[in-house]
Amino acid sequence: MRCIFFWLLCLLPALAGAVEFDETTTRLPLGASMHVFEDMRGDTRIVDVTSPALQGSFRPHRQAVLNAGYSRSVFWLRLDLQYSPRSAAGAAHPWYLELAYPPLDHLELYLPDAAGGYHLAQRTGDALPFSSRQIKQNNYLFELDLPPGQSQRIYLRLESQGSMQAPLTLWSPQAYLEYQPKRIYVLGIIYGVLLVMLIYNLFIYLSVRDTSYLYYILYIASFGLYQVSVNGAGIEYFWPDNPWWANAATPFLIGSAAFFGCQFARSFLHTAEHSLWVDRVLRVMMACGALVMALALTASYGVALRMATYLALLFTVVIFSAGMLAWMRGMRVARYFIFAWSAFLVGGITNTLMVLGYLPNLFLTMYASQIGSALEVGLLSLALADRINAMKEDRARILQQASSELEALNRELADNNRLKDEFLATVTHELRTPMNGVIGSLELMQTLKLDVELEQYQKTAAGSARDMMRMVNDILALTELQAGKLYPRREPFSLRGLFDGLRAQYSPRATEKGLEFLVELDDSLPDTLEGDASKLAQSIGYLLDNAIKFTHQGHVTLRVSAGGPLTANMPLRIEVLDSGIGFSVPAGGSLYQRFKQLDGSMTRQYGGLGIGLAICRQLVDLLGGSLRHQSKPGQGSSFELDVQLNLPVQTREPSGTRRRIGGLPQRRPEQCTVLIVEDNAINQLVTRGMLLKLGYRVRTADNGVEALEMLRSEPIDAVLLDCQMPVMDGFATCRALRGLPGCAELPVLAITAHSHSGDRERCLAAGMSDYLAKPVKFTELQTLLHDWVLCQAPADSATQDI
DSSP: OHHHHHHHHHHHHHHHTOEEEOTTOOEEEOGGGOEEEEESSSOOOHHHHTSHHHHTTOEEOOSSSEEEEEOOSEEEEEEEEEEOOSSTTOOOOEEEEEEOOTTOSEEEEEEEOTTSSEEEEEEEOTTSOGGGOSSOOSSEEEEEEOOBTOEEEEEEEEEOSSEEEEOEEEEOHHHHHHHHHHHHHHHHHHHHHHHHHHHHHHHHHHHHOOHHHHHHHHHHHHHHHHHHHHTTHIIIIIOTTOHHHHHHHHHHHHHHHHHHHHHHHHHHHTHHHHOHHHHHHHHHHHHHHHHHHHHHHHSOHHHHHHHHHHHHHHHHHHHHHHHHHHHHTTOTTHHHHHHHHHHHHHHHHHHHHHHTTSSOOOHHHHTHHHHHHHHHHHHHHHHHHHHHHHHHHHHHHHHHHHHHHHHHHHHHHHHHHHHHHHHHHHHHHHHHHHHHHHHHHHHHHTTSOOOHHHHHHHHHHHHHHHHHHHHHHHHHHHHHHHHTOOOOOOEEEEHHHHHHHHHHHHHHHHHHTTOEEEEEEOTTSOSEEEEOHHHHHHHHHHHHHHHHHTOSSSEEEEEEEESSOOSSEEEEEEEEEEOSOOOOOOGGGGGGOTTOOSOOSTTOSSOSOSOHHHHHHHHHHHTTOEEEEEEOTTSOEEEEEEEEEEOOSOOOOOOSSOOOTTOOOSSOGGGOEEEEEOSOHHHHHHHHHHHHHHTOEEEEESSHHHHHHHHHHSOOSEEEEESSOSSSOHHHHHHHHTTSTTOTTOOEEEEESOTTSTHHHHHHHTTOOEEEESSOOHHHHHHHHIIIIITSOOSSGGGGGO
């Protein structure tokens, strides 16, 4: 009996505080009629809440809307509702309980059950899919069946990482349905204004290409999507099955609106020209906006939303201050800017005062923020239109001034073009002398022992110098071609030597990009031909340069074959194939125009002067050949060069071991010994330094006699033999060493003064394997030793372990 009395005492205050209403009630705000319990730990269950021990922890709420701000606590709301119809006609019918704050994360409704306890009737929130809602509305809406004449207690559990607000209202179904059209019409007008302004400014941007319109469009889009997210329309229509984005969208879109809004203000008010410190503040605000966007995607929702809220407050103040300062400095367009942000501020302040309870929760106060934003967008559009009118006036004045100067500029341009051509030819001639000195000095630096940093500097300088020299040579060749100063020559040259040089020059560049560089030379072709080897090599070089430049993966192939039956002349067909990006073949032959590139924009990915193919085409025409191309985007390119060369009276093929071009190495440089036979101490020192850098073991001899003695006393894997020496020259030395035991197939590489003179033929006749032209290039030496030494099996396996 004592226990029953205790329960009655606990229930009496609750029964006395029940909210009574009848069948005439249409809308009943419940904010001031509910009791609130703040669960700071967040682990209280419904069984604990309904126990007598915690009933005293509920405190009556005297305000129209529960507004706990950014609180990590869980809030329990207790409502005592009593439906007391005045007549028998007011029978039981359903009621709607609305919680009009869509950003809540978790919301649970507990109703009494038949056993005297409470059960979970509904669980929803924007952290759950939209399908979890009992009634599919953007606000949370629950259907209640309240028995007539009886008090019924219900509990709501609220949890959210964002702002904790609970505007509760009890609706009759008919009144709720009658209220919805008014709300939908207003929201439709607001969103319609935003959408119309967005499309309108988009068309203006496409017409005038003013970046201010682009930033304004992005600002409208961000702000409009933010409103959609906050009002619950986003999770209802756009992302109903993505609760994570439903939370992250709000801070992300706030950051996006601040970012583009600040950039729009900078562009519209020209802060970089008139107010540097304001421009810096706006840049900082943009950085904060980008940070909030990143936090929205990576950090917790609570942290991101708090940062976004502070950013929004600061953004509004800074933008308004920037507009006021621009207005005080006499900018005409700043007037509309201030009016627009004033409307936005008034709407935001009105809505905030309503939420805090200082203004009544009316339709106008509820949607004041959205109405203010619609007015802001419209007024800013007027500001942009006024800015266009001002720009038109300035442009007309500028055009009038420019027209009077255009004729004089055209006359000066014609004179400048003539002077430019003359100056270009003079400069390119004068640059060759110092550039040759730079390149020679950098080659000598390779023989010195440098630390890592200096070696990197040397490589960078050498590469830049070579690139500079190529450009100088290209410009010089173009000017000479245009002036008609170049003529084809007819001199004997080595076909294989020419392509070995191209391979040595371009193979390292291809390797740096991870490309396979292949040289396919028909073995049936004669080695010695007559023609202009330098111009032919230069033409092929332009094609190889483009192939490597525009190929990111795969291969670049240089293929040489006979272009027809062998007669008194040698028809030669040279193909450059790549697996690069390809291109659409332009009409009208514009591919071969000088200073013309397929992508001529300032943001193009590939640099260059755009004269390589133009020079190549003119050089091929000068040699009496033809140049064709085939290409498709994404399927690589193919350039085919046909040229007629002459056959000399006699041709000889090199004796000794066959060279394996581009073969797989069978041993390492440190396993091989190279003998240098050179009488000049400086040349000997330079060549020795190159070999040591390549990793080879090096022996040196000052003349042929010393070389023969050294070959008899120790195993040697290759000989670098100078042709002009005292005591015994290179030709006599080579003939003598071929008679030594084990030296018949020894790679002997001649070092000649001129690669196109008769020395080469004498070298081959004396039994030498190949040749190098002075001055010796590091890459050419590396390539020849790779093919003749590393790719050859050692004569005696024991020598590999020495």
